[in-house]
Amino acid sequence: MDTVLFIVFAAVAVACAVNLILQKHPISSALSLVGVMGSLAVLYLLLGAEFMAVTQIVVYAGAVMVLFVFVIMLLNTGQETGGGKSWFAQVAGLPLLLAFIALMGLLICGPLMPRLRAVQFGSWHGGTARAIGRAIFTDYLLPFEVTSVLVLIAILGAVVLARKEID
């Protein structure tokens, strides 16, 4: 059951991600990104991270995607026409991409994985709101407070940048 769920939702996530960069219209890309976020929430649930799954849905599929769709509608950008790709990029890009994938595969399947135990749903209940709240408000209290300053700066920056008289 776990394996089936993992395969289905990992495949949905990858398919939606591919669709994201293949679609010509930004709204289609945004809907694909919602699919990726929802599938990732299910993967978090399978890993026992319940609070992270809910946060993923609320923050990403809710807030961030509404922001993206809002901007797409506001700017009214139409379909994207194919641009001129550089000759050098086409020649040099593919070997570099293959080298990057090979290096990452080597790292993942190599010495980075100490010991593999199977991921079973319900085998670990560490991702509850209680445990994460305890970690955030004791061990990571200072980063948490710094994050609030960061969010405040982001709010101010967004308000100043999107104001009417910008020039």
Next chain:
Amino acid sequence: MTTVSPLHYLIVSAVLLVIGTLGVLLRRNIVVILMSIELILNAVNINLVAFSHLHRQVNGQAFVLFVMAVAVAEAAVGLGILIALFRNRGTVLADEMDLLKW
């Protein structure tokens, strides 16, 4: 392959990372580029949650929370910059914004 190990989650994460990088490099619309950056940050989050499950420690999920906060802040500021750029230049295509290009 009857059981799923954290290795498989890392592979999904790597695939999403490569796809997001391709989106950043290949697309011209800045909104789609920002979406691809969100995809890359989500790939990182899968890694953190998978290692959190592997080591049975909750610290990785606390990091995921911080990554989410940074991603949301980045999206808000990036889209604000994009609106300002569109108001001044009338385009959202990355290769038509060449004011700083020599």
